[in-house]
Amino acid sequence: MNTPVSAPGARADEPEAPPFIERRGKPAVPPRRIAHVVSVSGSQAVAVLERESGNQDEARVEIGQLVKVPTPLATVVGLVSAVSAPAPASGGGAEDIRLIEINLAGEVVDDPKDGRLSFRRGVSHLPTIGDAVLLADRHDLTRVYTQPNVATIEVGSLFQDAAVPARFLVDDLLAKHFIVVGTTGCGKSCALTAILQRVLDAHNHAHIVMLDVHNEYPTAFGDQAELINPTNLNLPFWLLNFQELSAALTSGDAYHDAEIEILSDAVIAAKRRYSDASSNRQIARRPGDSGGVTVDAPTPFRLSDVLSFIDDQLGKLERTQKTLPYRRLKNRIETLASDQRYSFMFGSLTVQDTMTDILGRLFRVPNDGRPITVIDLSTVPPEILDVVISVISRLAFDLAVWSKGGLPMLLVCEEAHRYAPANAGQGFEPTRQALSRIAKEGRKYGLSLALVTQRPSELDTTILSQCSTVVAMRLSTERDQQVMRSNTHDGALDLLDFLPLLGDREAIVLGQGVGMPMRIKFADIASKGVPRNLNAGFSQSWSKPNLDRAGLEAIVSRWRHAGRERNQG
Template sequence: MMHPDKLAENMADPDPSIAQSGQVGSQVKMKVGNSWLIANVRTLKADLDAGVIANIDFLGEGTEDSRGRLSNFRRGVTRYPIPGNDIVPVSTEDMRAIFAASDEPHVEIGTVYPTDDIRGALYVDPMLSKHFAILGSTGTGKSTSVALVLHRISQLSPEGHIVMIDPHGEYSAAFKSCGELFNVDNLQLPYWLLNFEEHCEVLLTSDGAERQRDADIIAKCLLAARTKGKEADKYGKVTVDSPIPYLLSDLNAIIVNEMGKLDRAGEATPYQRLKSKLDELKADPRYTFMFSGMLVSDTLGSLLSKLFRLPANGKPISIVDVSGVPSEVTSVVVSVLARMVFDYAIWSRTEAQRPILLVCEEAHRYVPKDENARGQAVRKILERIAKEGRKYGVSLGLITQRPSDLAEGVLSQCGTLVSMRLNNDRDQACVRAAMPEGARGFLDAIPALRNRECIVCGEGVAIPIRVRFDDLEPEKRPASSDPSFAALWRETGDEAGIIDRTIKRWRGHGR
């Protein structure tokens, strides 16, 4: 409880931190014994008799130094205050003590609001080991902020291992100097890496009982194709999911052979469907990156080395641009990449551990709230990484503009939430449910945040903070800026050439 006169006195103070103290989302402190308790203001209400009544969330405590200032701040409260305790504004010096970066590895991402020089730090180990999510409506500077965070982590760990799935081709421009760039032209993701479920998503066109019958046929024929190759003899037990190279011609021949064993012509329909789909994929130039006509060789080692940056050679981040991948198989490609990260982590446990960070832009596409949506393979693997990845050294970074469309189980597994402005009520309610108690006072600020400003709470920060992101150098920014209608609609000339070149790229799929 704070008296209105006292509040007015604080607001007049030239210290910007004291000027903000007592507002919703700001910090206040109180003395208990030799400790200063720091609390966050969640709500305020005027009362004619009592003055101003505030609901507060306790954040942590620190000791009082010889000058009566706060020091040695830590999260958590040992002793709580009793009614009648004085409430005192938090000064800039106090905020310096609260936000002083510890010796833990950390990256500085911006300036703590409302100060001009106190730096906001993200602690890398707690943030990555317990996953993180970056949320924000379109146009709030989300892509640039993601690029900033990843650049700072890359600078801290130049021998790191980061894989980013980029569905719009924005981030290649931001990481061309410090990352390895992959797209449909150089990815060469071989079809034999797909497991049984992913084969089903690519090859099956039927539904219901027919789909189950087709799946049984794929399982039988795929296992026969995998065990036929020379590679299979080395590994003993081979399953339908084993990433062992096989020839598409072998799979085709096995399907034809099985079809020839049938008694009645009507039973051949599912085999014919599979054979037609297989022929279609081999003939379609859009699928060259996966179903290429090259000789099949075991490229798994070189693919893992390039994709996971082993060794990193000073380029710790892989940008996988899936914008050129046909939309029908985008979720399968993302599923294969995510599963490779997780499976590699599981099977390399006996080796020197190399933790991997998987960053997934537009995450609501791949882990939607609707459980009946197509693309269940990618949903299952991302949910599994969210729940179990920490044990195996796999970190998940989710970036989305629609947290309300994201499966709740995945968002709840993110230990650090970075929330930029969210304009939609449903999205705000979703973040409200996911935020820890101590950060609730910041929630009213979410619709009012400026561009490139965010609220960070959870494991990656000492206490919940509101941060203004640093400016990023132009050459490190993603290609995500919005076109200016007013400026571009004044330009004219060479329209015929623009149309010709566009049609050429359109028809040649960008080539």
């Protein structure tokens, strides 16, 4: 394998000629004429395949292969999108007319700066009828898919020639959001891990936060990862904005509006009381005077002060007034504070302003040799999971804004469709808003998204449309395929028609994170650490006893008190 990052100044158009060898049973393909153009329409061309007289080893043309069409001023390159024989011969020695359809994507021209050949997207000099079509050779592939003077990472190899590395453009991939889609079992987690491992190998000072909803990634990054789960997570309630706090503390029934109003007054009073106590002052204020304190500001306050405020109000109420909203809100707060499952947010007995420490650990400032934070959300109670994701996403954006882009970060969202669904009524609105804001504005401040989903049709379309690079793995359902076609802007959308046929760890990559659309095979990452699968398989698990009574009792104990313990094995 080549080095993960191309050295600045390296020339993609002057590679050292590698030997023509076979890897994974696929021979290297030398340049050879295979067809001639018979039609050009817009960004597509149609060519007739030519038979080579007396040659028993004719070139095999497959969908996704790169071809080139020399013209007087440039060499146009494109991808084969379809092969057909529209008028099969009826016999008598006649031969089929065989056609290939080509999506034109770019051209190779002389660089005006130094006169060397270089690839650029877009076609200025279209081919015409009769122009020869050649299979791209290894030098063509390297020239097209490896950009000179640009930082890249090697994540695998090209489908067309396994000896040519598949490279992503780091800055375009990360700065403009990317998404990995694919059905269950196709290798999405391994593909994402391969990408992030290569990024971390080349960037020791990175800042990556991964929202791991299935606890798959603790073993994937070794000592480079800061591992956080509910047993060591510290996300105090006072960091929540009022919308998030309301979702955690209030009910959704007929008393919701009343509880919201009570909670707002109680939080302002509690924040004002903490602020006054911290500065050793007590100022007499008129009713309704918040002293400049707002419900959304991330300033500390005590739940005990919230409860005291509610008790005071209950004592002032006359019997004819409704006390039920006050009592329900108080009971909810007391329940959360005593439930060990929520201890990472509501369980602290003391309140201190530790915001700097919390942000430093979550977003790795400084990273201390651990540039990625893996947050295990698998045991976070589902009633509050959306709130946790919303808080982390919002804090990431606010930190990016207040740092004025001085802290570039990548937020990785596994199973993104679960907490940013296409249907607004199915998800927690603050989470959708936080991720949507990052998708639309994050790149201005150095904050980027990496989304992973098996159901792109269920993902918020605004967020999906902002992803400039698509890593599309095997997708089986027509609805998901159609959503990817409608939200992907590239000259090789026809390639998405073949998503159901992709093998494991294979992908079609479209967008700005690659030199041009390509079909790739991700590298095997077994030697570096892989996402773990907690299910060893039924045949293996059921071949021997797998759990006894003592083990079940231990599970129940963890379940009741602190959730499932993190298993590093």
